[in-house]
Amino acid sequence: VVPDYMADLDGQHLFFLGSDRASFAEKYGKSVYYNTAFLGNIDAAYEIFNVYQTRVENRVSWIIEELKKEIEFTASETYRADRTKSEWPANLAAADDLWRKRLKFELVGEILNKKTTDEAKEIIRKRYERMLKNVAEIESDNLAELYLSAIAHLYDPHSTYFSKQTFEDFGIQMKLKLCGIGALLGLEDDNCIVKEIIAGGPADIGRVLKPNDKIISVAQADKEPVEIIGMKLRKIVDMIRGEKGTEVHLLVQPADATDPSVRKKIVITRDIV
Numbered sequence: 001v002v003p004d005y006m007a008d009l010d011g012q013h014l015f016f017l018g019s020d021r022a023s024f025a026e027k028y029g030k031s032v033y034y035n036t037a038f039l040g041n042i043d044a045a046y047e048i049f050n051v052y053q054t055r056v057e058n059r060v061s062w063i064i065e066e067l068k069k070e071i072e073f074t075a076s077e078t079y080r081a082d083r084t085k086s087e088w089p090a091n092l093a094a095a096d097d098l099w100r101k102r103l104k105f106e107l108v109g110e111i112l113n114k115k116t117t118d119e120a121k122e123i124i125r126k127r128y129e130r131m132l133k134n135v136a137e138i139e140s141d142n143l144a145e146l147y148l149s150a151i152a153h154l155y156d157p158h159s160t161y162f163s164k165q166t167f168e169d170f171g172i173q174m175k176l177k178l179c180g181i182g183a184l185l186g187l188e189d190d191n192c193i194v195k196e197i198i199a200g201g202p203a204d205i206g207r208v209l210k211p212n213d214k215i216i217s218v219a220q221a222d223k224e225p226v227e228i229i230g231m232k233l234r235k236i237v238d239m240i241r242g243e244k245g246t247e248v249h250l251l252v253q254p255a256d257a258t259d260p261s262v263r264k265k266i267v268i269t270r271d272i273v
Contacts, residue, residue: 001032004150005048012083014098015055018090024048036151045147046140053135060132062096063103067121071107079105137232141165165234180241181248182273183209190230194255201273208266212255216263219249242270 002024010016028035028044035041079101080086089095103124110120141163148161162170172178182201183194192215203209218239219225228236240248250266 001147001150001154002028002044002048004153005045005147006052006088007084008146008150009049009052010088013086013088014083014095014102015052015059016088017055017092017095018088020051020055021088024051032151036148042144042147045143049138049143056132056135059095059099060128062099063128064125066100066103067125071104071117073104073108077101077104081105133230178241178273179244179270180273181209181268181270183240185215185233185237185240187233192228192231192233192236198273202268202271206266206268209250209252209268210255214253214255215250216253217251219251221247221249225249225251244271246270 003021006016006021006024007013024044028048032044035044089098106124106127107117107120110123111117115123145161145163145166152159152161180201182198182203184196184198186193186195194209194211194213194215196211197204197209215228215236217225217227218236220239220242226239228239240250242248247267247269250268252264252266253260254262254264
């Protein structure tokens, strides 16, 4: 359970240390089943995640400082691109050496994609800042799902534990319907973008929302608008979905607006999609 859960959090075996695995195995290994099955206690899930979050925070700070330095590209070195089957670095010194090579590997990739060294550094810095933000947004339900699924998979690879949100999404996939506005949403640089309008849905029928429109804020019929820039996509989706016949108010920056300051208020009545 312990190494499987660690791998669910850190699939490329980059952030945890080999010493972390040994420490977790010693602390939780003998009691994981008793604590879960008889006490309903999954504190290990949260405590292991806390270590992971600390490792990510420290590593991103290290990366930002490292990117300020001159990077030397003449040495003959190798980096394994897929580390899913590799061991975690044994200690902090080994992790620093691994990450030095990984940063060089990523920079070379961007430079070969016709970026200058400074442009490549900026792309990579933003990449890891986004990752840090994503880690900070992981919620307790997500961790419970990962941890309990790690246990379930030991008995049957087809059995998993669903959090409330995952169960709702599974129901939507099985029924092929939901109640909302009929728009596929995505995130780009912390902005909520309309990726696609679902044919026959409220947004399609109303013809007021278009692909590539940027949603700035969301409000329910009788409440103040909530700005959603930088918000987790799942939370945005939950705000826009709702009961059939209710209204959702969107403040949108139109994709075809030549002036980026232009805003348009849109009211859509939710329906079955």
